[in-house]
Amino acid sequence: MELRVLRYFLAVAQEESISGAAEYLHLTQPTLSRQLMDLEQEIGKKLFLRGKRKVTLTEEGILLRKRATEILELLEKTERELHAENSVSGDIYIGGGETDAMRLIAQVARQMQQEHPRTRYHLYSGNADDVTERLDKGLLDFGVLIEPANIQKYEYLKLPAVDTWGVLMRSDSPLAAQEAVHPEDLWDLPLLISRQSLAKESLSKWLRRDLESLNIVATYNLVYNASLLVEEGLGYALCLDKLVNTTGSSRLCFRPLTPRLEVGMDIVWKKYPVFSKAAERFLHHLQQTFC
Template identity: 55%
Template sequence: MEIRVLQYFLAIAREQSIIRAAESLHLSQPTLSTQIKNLEEELGKQLLIRGTKGSRKVILTEEGMILKKRAEEILDLVKKTEKEVTLSNDIIMGDIYIGTGETDGIRLITRAAKRLQDTYPGVRYHISSGNAAYVMERLDKGLYDFGIVFGPVDLTKYNALKMPVTDIWGVLMRKDSPLASKEIIGPEDLWEKPLILSQQEELGGQLTQWLNCQASDLNISATYNLIFNASLLVEEGLGYAIGFDRIINTTRKSTLCFRPLAPKLENEMSIIWKKYQLFSKPAEKFIEVLREYLVEEPG
């Protein structure tokens, strides 16, 4: 399987047409069709459903959708590798890729990033947000240099630098909601309420343990991947969102407020990277600067 042919395949997936893809690639249609047929024969799977004579549109098969996802990841990794190799000299410049969940603790990372960029302005950062499963998957595939995670870390698989901050769990709600009059929120306060949970916690986790009940027994009105989207649901009155403090603005002009859980529920935060990972020069310098910063400015 050649990188060039994967690029051809993605062009067809993007254009949904072999003719238009051939034009964008400056290839003849027969040449492009032959390349894709050879790829299908190599994999032993049909990747495209060709349109009839009256329709030039092509549709990806289930196997084609899988290949599209993997091809995008492969080409991203190739591009990242090319940059690292090209810039492999004494000059510190290039890209650093960080995956993280939503947390106010990212401020420590950004301060260290700014310090490094002040010295090496050629360093660029790419921050992507997602749940823990998404971050770990892309870290394992080499698409991220670092991941920001919460709670215990598998130290047999990753190196970890514990951050001197904790994220406090609580409830994001409208200021006119019944629970807004309380200073703290206990498990029994939420048992009958419409809840908006992270997709990860809906499957069961420390939050459901804190609630002392199964997720199936809760009144879950919605789930979220990013807390900002959950805050919009809260504003519209769909329920109470449970998540970390200091992510959504709840100052005086906001219609929302945040109340911590009691007993307190909090998570430690770590920045992790794969064991035995060979860093690019920018990534190596970044973790060095972050260590220095944490010594100077703990928390």
């Protein structure tokens, strides 16, 4: 399977049209069609459903699109690392969930930028499962994980920060009159809850209820979109503090849970990593700052 053909495949998947992809790639349509048929024959699976107006991916095609994207991202990352000069320069890839603790990472990045101005940072947002998957595949150098998280297979530093769980709600909600939210306050309310599985265990323990028994009207990955649903009156979002602006003219407010529920943060990286000079120097800055 050639990298060139994977790029052709991704172009067709993006354009949803062989003729459109051929124009984008500066190929003739018959040439591109032949390359795609050869790819399907090599894999032994049908990758496209060819309709009158557009082509769509089969289940196998969707899987290949995901893997091909990861392969090409890793290739581009490796090429940049190999072409980097001997001085400390290059790209650093950091993933993490939504947490105010990312400010600590930003502060280290700023310090390093002052010392090594030819470094660049690439941020990826996702929950723990998303981040560790990309970390394991070499697409990220570092991951910031919200506890509890499975960090046994990684090297890590504990960040000097905690985040507080609470409820994001409309300012005109009855619960907004309270200083904090008790478990029983939420048992019958429509809730929006993060999809991060490990976080759900701690919330279930705090709520003293199986989450499946609650009125969960939506799940979310990143809280900004969840905040829009809250603002429109869909329900109450269980989330961490300081992620959504609730000051000034905001129609939203945040109330912490009581008993208080806090979580720590870790920055992790693979054991026996193959770091670029920039990532290696960034780790040195992290260790100096947080050890």
